[in-house]
Amino acid sequence: MLLGIDMGTGSTKGVLVDTMGTVIASETIAHSMDLPRPGWAEVDADAVWWREVCAISAALVAKMPAHATLGAVCVSGVGPCLLLCDADLRPLRPAILYGIDTRAHVEIASLTEEFGEKDILDRAGTLLSSQAVGPKIEWVRRHEPQVFEAAAGWYGSNSYIAARLTGEYVMDHHTASQCDPLYATREFGWNRQWAERICGHLPLPRLVWPSEIVGQVTAAAAEQTGLPAGLPVAAGTVDAYSEAFSVGVRRPGDQMLMYGSTMFLVQVIDEYHSDPTLWTTAGVEPGSLALAAGTSTAGTLINWLQTLTGGAPFDELTAEALGVPPGSEGLLMLPYLAGERTPVFDPQARGVLAGLTLRHGRGHLFRAAYEGIAFGIRQILERFDDGHSGTRTVAVGGGLKSPVWAQAISDVTGRSQLVPEQAIGASYGDALLAGIGAGLVPADTDWARIAREIEPDPRNRAMYDELFATWAQLYPATREQMHRLAAADPG
Structure with a gap:
């Protein structure tokens, strides 16, 4: 048996899988992040991450089939995050989460000025943004110096769990490549001059690949988790990339499109390529590279609309949206209600409804929201295509449960989407990484099976091309006004 566990934004999920990819059992524990101040997003790493990994491990070990043995475990998690711990692996403050935590905007600007935008793009592959870990280390150093001085190591979500399980201080290459500007992506190694400048006395973790066995479960960890002492532990990685791995996104040109509270895109590439509007990272498999992008809203926008318009059941709202013709009868939405990440990277961006008339109803709003998200995905995919x-x-x-959303993305982008039979998530990819690392399955094993294909409707292409051209003009045309309104907002 193989055990995979993923610590997501809203829950921790674990699966027990055999070496053929059959899921034997699963467990999920819901949790929430803390939002103590505007722009802050945190989690208590011990109370949430570690305790939930312990609980899920114990529950799944108890469900092991008779005479079966556990061969390896791997844990992934949200990222890139920043957790500072003392020498006894006690967290010194809550973990600072990935790009949704925007506190380090001053540090982003100062480090960009110090190192140079062009040099950062060339060395790290990605410009500094709220997704980067380096500015967050700098933020702690400036604003919480007592925490920084007391720290003996810094961790991401999965590397913290690996340390708790094995005692090893490691970080996988992919997570490290999102710790801009500390990692030289082209060279697959630490960018030591910049890393030592920002990290100061903090040692740099040993770099490993996500499937690499980093150590074995210690006796102390075995007592808390129920896992057998001596069990091999694979490094793991950021959850979105483990999920991409789980559905067979492994060859150059393969893309994963993740429908969720936000949308996240990953594409495997065959040679180094950097773009100021994308994230260039190390991939999951040794020596691989990937491009990535993410929006700031998606499912959160649909949930907001559902609440705003009276909280009608989702099926009723879907039926209304399906009753509206593609193109929403001239209504366009810019879905920047929480700012935007790729490709504009503007936390002060705001939502826009354009073309609204008295004849537009609730169904129009929902279809326009789905189409606005789809236009944003087309914009990102066109950036991918440039390289x-x-x-x-x-x-x-x-989000694939919505026929409007999925079809709108295929129609707007002109691309077919393959939907896998097993869409369990990152924990399934973790189990596969554990099996590969422990040598229990061949390195090229792929458990993914495609169940269906969402094809674009060619009848809508010309109309969507025209609407996209108009939609793409909305942000640059209103950016100045958005920023004035954002500055006037006391929140």
Whole structure:
């Protein structure tokens, strides 16, 4: 048996899988993040991450089939995050989460000025943004110096769990490549001059690949988790990339499109390529590279609209949206209600409804929201195509339950989407990484099976091309006004 566990934004999920990819059992524990101040997003690493990994491990070990043995475990998690711990692995403050935590905007600007935008893009592959870990380390150093001085190591979500399980101080290459500007992506190693400048006395973790066995479960960890002492532990990685791995996104040109509270895109590439509007990272498999992008809203926008318009059941709202013709009868939405990440990277961006008339109803609003999200995905995919055209798109996530959303993305982008039979998530990819690392399955094992394909409707292409051209003009045309309104907002 193989055990995979993923610590997501809203829950921790674990699966027990055999070496053929059959899921034997699963467990989920819901949790929430803390939002103590505007722009802050945190989690208590011990109370949430570690305790939930312990609980899920114990529950799944108890469900092991008779005479079966556990061969390896791997844990992934949200990221890139920043957790500072003392020498006894006690967290010194809550973990600072990925790009949704925007506290380090001053540090982003100062480090960009110090190192140079062009040099950062060339060395790290990605410009500094709220997604970067380096500015967050700098923020702690400036604003919480007592925490920084007391720290003996810094961790991401999965590397913290690996340390708690094995005592090893490691970080996987992919997570490290999102710790800009500390990692030299082209060279697959620490960018030591900049890393030592920002990290100061903090040692740099040993770099490993996500499937690499980093150590064995210690006796102390075995007592808390129920896992057998001596069990091999694979490094793991950021959850979105483990999920991409789980659905067979592994060859150059393969893309994953994740439908969720936000949308996240990953594409495997065959040679180094950097773009100021994308994230260039190390991939999951040794020596691989990937491009990534993410929006700031998606499912959160639909949930907001549902609440705003009276909280009608989702099926009723879907039926209303399906009753509106593609194009929403001239209504366009810019879905920047929480700012935007790729490709504008503007936390002060705001939502826009354009073309609204008295004849537009609730169904129009929902279809326009789905189409606005789809236009944003087309904009991102066109940036991907500038460097490396995608050849195969695999779609995952809860948003696929909406026929309007999924079809709008295929129609707007002109791309087919492959939907896998098993869309369990990152924990399934973790189990596969554990099996590969422990040598229990071949390195090229792929458990993914495609169940269906969402094809674009060619009848809508010309109309969507025209609407996209108009939609793409909305942000640059209103940016100045957005920023004035954002500055006037006391929140």
